[in-house]
Structure formats: structure tokens, C-alpha cells
Amino acid sequence: MPAKKVQIEVIQGPKFKMECRAGKHLVIIDQPANAGGTDEGPTPLDVQLMALGGCIASIGRLVAMQRHLNVRGFEILLEGELDTDGLLGRPSGQRVGLSAITARVKIDTDLGQEEQQKLLNEIEKRCPVSDNLQNATPINVTLVH
Numbered sequence: 001m002p003a004k005k006v007q008i009e010v011i012q013g014p015k016f017k018m019e020c021r022a023g024k025h026l027v028i029i030d031q032p033a034n035a036g037g038t039d040e041g042p043t044p045l046d047v048q049l050m051a052l053g054g055c056i057a058s059i060g061r062l063v064a065m066q067r068h069l070n071v072r073g074f075e076i077l078l079e080g081e082l083d084t085d086g087l088l089g090r091p092s093g094q095r096v097g098l099s100a101i102t103a104r105v106k107i108d109t110d111l112g113q114e115e116q117q118k119l120l121n122e123i124e125k126r127c128p129v130s131d132n133l134q135n136a137t138p139i140n141v142t143l144v145h
Contacts, residue, residue: 008020008022009021016036017038017040018030028041029047030042045080045082049079049080052127052130055127056076056129056130062126063126069111069119070109070110071107071119073107074106074107076103076104076105078102078104079101080101081099082098082099107119
């Protein structure tokens with residue numbers, strides 16, 4: 001089974017701003033100014049939704065190429081809701097993460113509705129970010145010195 005290791009590095013200084021490196025790429029993640037950040041980048045949850053939307057579009061492009069489908073592009077609107085009490089340390093009885101994620105996908109194509117739905121179903125099955133969000137992926141957080 002072919003395997004690909006995915007690795008990033010996140011460095012945070014005294015405030016909320018983080019520099020996230022993936023190979024030669026740098027992404028800034030931050031918090032809004034009203035939450036103590038400098039608003040120099042999206043929040044971690046924003047980035048999670050961006051990753052899902054980017055994965056849906058990337059896998060969509062890959063499937064369209066493999067199946068020789070005329071797909072000109074994708075527009076994806078993602079949204080989720082969370083109860084902020086938990087992340088602020090206040091008891092709420094709710095999950096800390098998003099309670100649900102909705103992805104509304106518009107495909108710029110001449111394919112009919114049924115074919116578009118088949119394409120979207122295949123994209124959903126093959127999207128690793130969606131798989132990680134929908135299935136329990138073990139996460140091992142360890143302290144290093």
C-alpha cells in the first residue's frame with residue numbers, strides 16, 4: 001500500500017499568531033483582534049473548513065480528469081457552528097468542536113443533475129480530509145523536550 005507522510009510545523013510566539021510551514025509554504029493562522037489576536041490570518045477552524053473545501057475541489061478536479069469530464073470549476077461554501085463555552089473553559093455539556101459541517105458544492109459543468117450527484121458522491125468517498133473529519137482518526141499528542 002503506497003504511503004505518503006504529511007508533515008507540518010506550527011510555531012507560535014507570545015500572542016495567538018502562528019506560522020505554519022508545509023514544505024516551502026507558509027500559512028499564518030491567528031485569532032480576530034476582538035479575541036486577543038492580531039487578525040493576520042484565519043482561525044484554526046477557518047483553516048479546517050478551508051482544508052475540507054480545498055480537498056473537495058482538488059479531488060473533484062482529479063476525478064473529472066480521470067473520467068474525462070468537462071468540469072470548468074467548483075464553488076464550495078462551507079459552514080459550521082460551535083458552542084464557544086467549551087473552548088473558553090466554561091462548562092456547556094456540548095462538544096468543543098463544530099456540531100456539524102455543511103458543504104454546498106456548485107459544479108460548473110454541462111453534466112446533468114444526476115451525473116453531478118454521482119461525481120459529488122465519488123468526490124466525497126475519495127476526499128481524505130472529509131474521511132478524517134467523519135471517522136475517528138487517532139491523534140497522539142506528546143510532550144517533547
